[in-house]
Amino acid sequence: MSRHDSQSPVTVEDTLYERLGGQDAIDAVVEEFYDRVLADDDLQPYFADTDTDELRAHQKAFISYVAGGEEAYDGPGMGAAHDHLNVTAEAFGRVAEHLDASLRACGVDDPEREGLLSAVADLQDDVVTA
Ligand code: HEM
Numbered sequence: 716m717s718r719h720d721s722q723s724p725v726t727v728e729d730t731l732y733e734r735l736g737g738q739d740a741i742d743a744v745v746e747e748f749y750d751r752v753l754a755d756d757d758l759q760p761y762f763a764d765t766d767t768d769e770l771r772a773h774q775k776a777f778i779s780y781v782a783g784g785e786e787a788y789d790g791p792g793m794g795a796a797h798d799h800l801n802v803t804a805e806a807f808g809r810v811a812e813h814l815d816a817s818l819r820a821c822g823v824d825d826p827e828r829e830g831l832l833s834a835v836a837d838l839q840d841d842v843v844t845a
Contacts, residue, residue, distance in 0.1 A: 730783035731830050735823060741778055747817035749774045757809055761800060778814075781834040793841040803845040811835055 735741060749771055752758050762770050780788050790796060811832060818828040 731827060731834065732779065732782040734827050735782060735831070740821070740823070741775070741782070744817050744821050744823065745771065745775045745778060747820050748778070748814055751813040751817060752810060755809060755813065758806060758813075761802065761806065778831070781838065782831055793838050794844070797842045797844050799844075801845040802843050804839070804843050807839055807843050 732741065735744070752762070752774065753770070762773075765773065776788060776790070780793075814835060815828065815832055818831065823831075
């Protein structure tokens with residue numbers, strides 16, 4: 716029986732996380748995203764006090780947060796999490812561009828890629844604290 720049968724509890728309610736391909740697909744995007752953000756001299760200062768493992772965890776939390784991951788995020792809200800970081804609109808835009816490029820490089824389909832980027836854009840007012 717397909718999980719999309721009318722009997723199934725999971726129908727059109729699939730989260731973006733599931734549509735992206737679940738944990739393995741997300742992990743591949745996280746690796747790509749992490750490499751791109753770290754290689755960006757304009758973003759590096761924001762993460763200067765963040766160690767490698769924490770940064771990788773951030774990229775993963777970032778995507779899970781906006782896509783609706785398996786592990787519920789129970790940390791501070793996005794405003795509180797970024798309040799002290801003085802994130803500029805420019806930095807936010809660069810992070811979103813790296814995410815876009817990572818999703819493309821990993822072969823994520825357009826509807827899912829656009830869905831994730833749109834969910835990220837919705838958080839701009841909370842995350843941009845400069
Ligand atoms: C929609 C966009 C974003 C989301 C969903 C997001 C998500 C998160 C999450 C879930 C945390 C962890 C909060 C905690 O557990 O304490 C966090 C912290 C953080 N975020 Fe973001 N973030 C976003 C954008 C950005 C941007 C644009 C920057 C910088 C350019 C940034 C830099 C940081 C830093 C430096 C931390 C603290 C990391 C640490 O030292 O542990 N974030 N973010």
